[in-house]
Each structure stands twice: as structure tokens, then as C-alpha cells.
Amino acid sequence: MEAVPARSYWMEVYGCQMNVSDSENISGILEAAGWSRxxxxxEADAILVVTCAVREHAEIRALGxxxxxxxxxxxxxxxVTAVCGCVAEEHGSALLERFPVIDHAVGPDRYLDLPEILEGGRSASIGHGDHHYEGVVPVRRTFPRSFVTIMRGCDNFCSYCIVPYVRGRERSRPAGEVLAEVASLxxxxxxxxxxxxQNVNSYSSGGTGFPELxxxxxxxxxxxxxxxxxSHPRDLTRGLVETMASCRNVCRMLHLPVQSGSDSVLAAMNRGYTxxxxxxxxRMLREAMPGIVLSTDMIAGFPGETEGDLEESAALLEEVGFDYAFLFRYSERKGTAAAAMDGPVPVRTRLERLHRLQDIQGAVTRRLSAGxxxxxxxxxxxxxxxxxxxxxxxTxxxxxxxxxGTPAPAGRFxxxxxxxxxxxxHFARFERELGVSERFEACEAWAGADR
Ligand code: SF4
Incomplete structure (x- = not known):
């Protein structure tokens, strides 16, 4: 029998948790085909970089x-080299023309073909599919933490965001598949x-919405x-908040990206809320779950943003008192509506505004943390x-x-x-190990203990 040559790959992942989850599918696909990581x-026969196109800086870093x-x-x-993910989808074959060292561009819906792609000539494999990588057994490397993708793509077209273009339209994974994966984990x-x-709140499959899921x-x-x-704030419903509050093992925390504190900027961003x-x-979240930990995303220097708009963003950070905020300066993404808008804010001003927001949020985060x-x-x-x-x-x-020291093995509470x-x-002192029901009691009590 002819020997199968050993093939090895090395992979680096940039960007969001969706890319981490996708990289687990890539490993599952390649390793099922005989590749080893x-x-x-x-030492690798193939180098894969899973990329993020949301901000120009991340794109440049990954390509470098x-x-x-x-x-x-x-x-x-x-x-052999492969640019995978959103940057591959965004630029396609132009990447191969621009960078002789890149052999393949593989979009987020094309990973099933990776074993053949990596063995073939230079290629750009892009275009959206309607699958969810059904049947792929992901190779996870993050125990005891895990990610389960419940939907892919986005229909929202926030004016600054490239995601709907590179990840395609929203499609939800059948609830039965999600539940089977969760039970197995x-x-x-x-x-x-x-x-x-991209927006779990709008999950919908076979009549099941996100609160029920x-x-x-x-x-x-x-x-x-x-x-x-x-969670998109527009789609956060009372029903979802009530489900969160009634499920003992759902963590009392929510990442709720606000993006701006100004109504005119929010409208220009096409965010769909004021x-x-x-x-x-x-308020609804805090009434249902006092002490809930809240984090957000905010952009400084969106086109047309005035000093007054920025002040409203700064005031919103103070008013809400987010436990943490991911703050960014606006980054033009070609092809998005915002990139063609009038009134671009000079890059230096974007940075100055970003630093102002960082100073404010830094003080809030440190105060809550010290408490x-x-x-x-x-x-x-x-x-x-x-x-x-x-x-x-x-936490x-x-x-x-x-x-x-080592309070307990990974996976214990x-x-x-x-x-x-x-x-x-935070630095902490081990008190004692928690049993299954205790961790939820503590989780509930943590409304007031973790904040
Ligand atoms: S909800 Fe808006 S910001 Fe989030 S991925 Fe979709 S278009 Fe982008």
C-alpha cells in the first residue's frame, strides 16, 4: 500500500471568538483528512492565518x-500559505496578486474544501454558503471553556461594519444540533x-427564537x-432578560455594544436604537438581575461625529458604569456605507477622542475592580x-x-x-472547591459579589 505523506499545519487566529470557533472546525476538517497540527x-508544511477584517490594523497585522x-x-x-477568514473573503484573488507569498485565500464558508485546496495550485476560494459545518467534529484547544456557534452571518448592515459583506446573510443553526453539541460538551x-x-438575539430556527433556545x-x-x-441592543427583549434571570447557570453578564452615546451618530451608524x-x-437588565456585569463596544471619531457627540458618548460611559468597554477609533472599511460618508474625522482627532474615552472608562473599570x-x-x-x-x-x-499555586484542576469551580x-x-486566594449546585447558588449571590 502506498504510504500517505505526513502533512503538518500551523495556525494562528486573529479577531473574534467566531474565528476561534471556526479555527476549531478547520482543525477538525484537516485532521480528519490526515493533517496534524x-x-x-x-516545522509546518502549511501555514494558516485566520484573519479579521473588522479593523484595518488587524488586517495589516495578519497579512504581515x-x-x-x-x-x-x-x-x-x-x-504552503493560506489566508483564511474575513480578509480572504474581502479581497479574494487580489490577495494572491498583491502578495506572491500567499498561495490561497479561503473565505469563512469554504473551509470544508481546505484539504484539497492546500494540495492544489494557488487559488481563491470565496463565496457564501448556507451550511453550518454540520458533521465536522471540531478540535477544541480551550478546555474548560468552549464555544458553540448558533448562527452565522449578519443582516444588520451597521454602516461602519464589513461583516455582512464578508460573512454573508444571517442563518441560524437548527436547535437540535446546538443542544446536542452543548450536551456533549x-x-x-x-x-x-x-x-x-454576530447577533445571537435574532436567532431563529424552526420556530425557535433565542430566548427559548x-x-x-x-x-x-x-x-x-x-x-x-x-447581543444587538435593538433585539434584546424582555423575554430574553426574563429567561436569563430564570436560568441558574446563565452567567449574570452581558456584552451589549452601544457604539455611541449620540442619537445622531447612532442613526448614521444604522444601529436601530436611540x-x-x-x-x-x-435599566431592564439591572432590575431583573441586580449587579449584572455589563460590557460594551464604543467607536470614537465616526464620520460626522462632533465634539458634542463625543461628550454624549463619554457621559454614557459614566452613566452606565460598564464593568469593561472595548473602545476603538473609527476605521474605514472600503465598501461600507460609512466609508463614503461626508465629514470624516481626522485620524489624529479620532485618536485624541479615543484616549478621552479610555481615560474615563479606565477609571470606572479600576473603581469597580478595586471594590x-x-x-x-x-x-x-x-x-x-x-x-x-x-x-x-x-469569574x-x-x-x-x-x-x-494550583487551587484545583482546570474545569473545577x-x-x-x-x-x-x-x-x-484580579489576584485571589483559594477558599474551597464548589459543588455543582453551590456554583449556581454562588452565581446568583454573585449579583452583588462580583460587582
Ligand atoms: S450587528 Fe452590526 S456591527 Fe454587528 S456584525 Fe452585524 S453589521 Fe456588524
Whole structure:
């Protein structure tokens, strides 16, 4: 019998959790076809970079990386290279024309063909599909944390965002498949299951909406914590908030991207809500789940944004008191509506405004973080820390926790006393291990303990 040549790949992932989930499918597809993953890019036959197109900076960084890694390695020649994900979809064959070192551009719906693509001549494989990688067994590397994609694509066309163009129209995965994957993760000991989609709130499959799906996922997840991301504020309903509040293992935290505090900017962004409507949703969440941890995204320097608009964004950060905020300066994405808008804000002004927002949010985050000192919180142990002898964990509010020593193996829940914190990372002292029901009691009590 003819021997099958050993083929190895190395992969790096940029961008959002959806890319992490996609990279697990890529590993599943390649490894089922006989490829093996290596940790050293110099040893790989193929280099894959899973890219993000949301901001220009991330795109440039990923392309720089593959250009560097795809160079010749002396006598061994150079590896096969593939740009995967949103940048591949965005530029297609233009990437191959511009970068001789790139062999393949593979869009987010084309990963099933990767084994053949990597063996073939230079190619651009893009275009949207309607599948969900059914039948692919993902290779996960994030135990005890896990991601389950419940929908792909987006129909919202926020005016600054390239996602609907590179990931296609919204399509939801059948509930039965989602529930089977969740149950399998829970029975394999995963402590945290995050449902993923560009806008999970608009999930809809076979008459099942997101609140119902979340309730059923909560049941299937057993002893695991459940999170979900991303939630579009417009589609956050009272029904969803009530489901969250009634499910013991759904973490009391929500990432709710606001993007701006100004009504005129929100309208230009095509976000579909006003500042007042957003604040009303925040009140609804806090009434149902006092102490809920809230995070957000905000953009500084959107076209036409005035000083007054920026002040409204700054005031909204103060008013809500987000536990954490991902703040960005506006980045033009060719082909989006915003890129053609009048009144572009100079890049230097965008940066200045970004720094103002960062100063405000930094103070809020540090104040809330310092207020946790002395609190007892449940923590999921996730694995070794970056320094020898340290162990990492996550609170239900998704804050990073560092222990000296090893309180318990990865995947166990422990009660920890927060000793100090200066932002999103906290140092903690192990108190005791938590049983299955205790972690939820603590999770409920954490409304007031993690914040
Ligand atoms: S909801 Fe808006 S920002 Fe989010 S992916 Fe869709 S278009 Fe982009």
C-alpha cells in the first residue's frame, strides 16, 4: 500500500471568538483528512492565518504575519500559505496578486474544501454558503471553556461594519444540533459554554427564537456556566432578560455594544436604537438581575461625529458604569456605507477622542475592580498562568483571576476571595472547591459579589 505523506499545519487566529470557533472546525476538517497540527511554524508544511477584517490594523497585522512566515526556509523551501477568514473573503484573488507569498485565500464558508485546496495550485476560494459545518467534529484547544456557534452571518448592515459583506446573510443553526453539541460538551467536563453569533438575539430556527433556545441550552448544559455573545441592543427583549434571570447557570453578564452615546451618530451608524432606548434596556437588565456585569463596544471619531457627540458618548460611559468597554477609533472599511460618508474625522482627532474615552472608562473599570477586594466569588479554574506557579480562572462576570499555586484542576469551580485587582485581572486566594449546585447558588449571590 502506498504510504500517505505526513502533512503538518500551523495556525494562528486573529479577531473574534467566531474565528476561534471556526479555527476549531478547520482543525477538525484537516485532521480528519490526515493533517496534524504543530506548535512551531518552522516545522509546518502549511501555514494558516485566520484573519479579521473588522479593523484595518488587524488586517495589516495578519497579512504581515503570513508574509513573514511564508518566506523561504533555506533548503526546505517555503511552506504552503493560506489566508483564511474575513480578509480572504474581502479581497479574494487580489490577495494572491498583491502578495506572491500567499498561495490561497479561503473565505469563512469554504473551509470544508481546505484539504484539497492546500494540495492544489494557488487559488481563491470565496463565496457564501448556507451550511453550518454540520458533521465536522471540531478540535477544541480551550478546555474548560468552549464555544458553540448558533448562527452565522449578519443582516444588520451597521454602516461602519464589513461583516455582512464578508460573512454573508444571517442563518441560524437548527436547535437540535446546538443542544446536542452543548450536551456533549457538558458531559465532557467543560465548565463554560459560550453561544456565538454576530447577533445571537435574532436567532431563529424552526420556530425557535433565542430566548427559548437559551432556556433549552441552560437545561442541556447541566453543571456548566452558559454565556452568549454578541447581543444587538435593538433585539434584546424582555423575554430574553426574563429567561436569563430564570436560568441558574446563565452567567449574570452581558456584552451589549452601544457604539455611541449620540442619537445622531447612532442613526448614521444604522444601529436601530436611540441612546434613551439603550439606557432603558440597561435599566431592564439591572432590575431583573441586580449587579449584572455589563460590557460594551464604543467607536470614537465616526464620520460626522462632533465634539458634542463625543461628550454624549463619554457621559454614557459614566452613566452606565460598564464593568469593561472595548473602545476603538473609527476605521474605514472600503465598501461600507460609512466609508463614503461626508465629514470624516481626522485620524489624529479620532485618536485624541479615543484616549478621552479610555481615560474615563479606565477609571470606572479600576473603581469597580478595586471594590471587589475582600469579596468571595465563584471561579472556574481554566489552567496555568503566564508565570510559573500561577493558575488562571474566570469569574461568572468573565473577569480574569490569578491564583498563586494550583487551587484545583482546570474545569473545577472554586470559591475565591478577591485580594486585589486593577482592571479586568484580579489576584485571589483559594477558599474551597464548589459543588455543582453551590456554583449556581454562588452565581446568583454573585449579583452583588462580583460587582
Ligand atoms: S450587528 Fe452590526 S456591527 Fe454587528 S456584525 Fe452585524 S453589521 Fe456588524
Amino acid at each position: 504543530v506548535e512551531d511554524p518552522d 504575519r503570513i508574509t513573514q512566515l511564508g518566506a523561504s526556509r533555506g533548503g526546505r523551501g517555503r511552506p 457538558a458531559s465532557s467536563g467543560y465548565g463554560e459554554i459560550t453561544l456565538l453569533g 437559551l432556556g433549552r441550552v441552560s437545561g442541556a448544559a447541566g453543571g456548566a456556566w452558559v454565556r452568549f455573545v454578541t 441612546r434613551g432606548a439603550y439606557l432603558a434596556k440597561v 471587589l477586594a475582600g469579596r468571595l466569588v465563584p471561579v472556574l479554574v481554566t489552567g496555568p498562568g503566564s508565570r510559573p506557579g500561577q493558575t488562571l480562572g474566570r 461568572a462576570g468573565n473577569r480574569a483571576v490569578v491564583f498563586e 472554586v470559591l475565591a476571595e478577591i485580594e486585589s485587582g486593577d482592571g479586568w485581572t
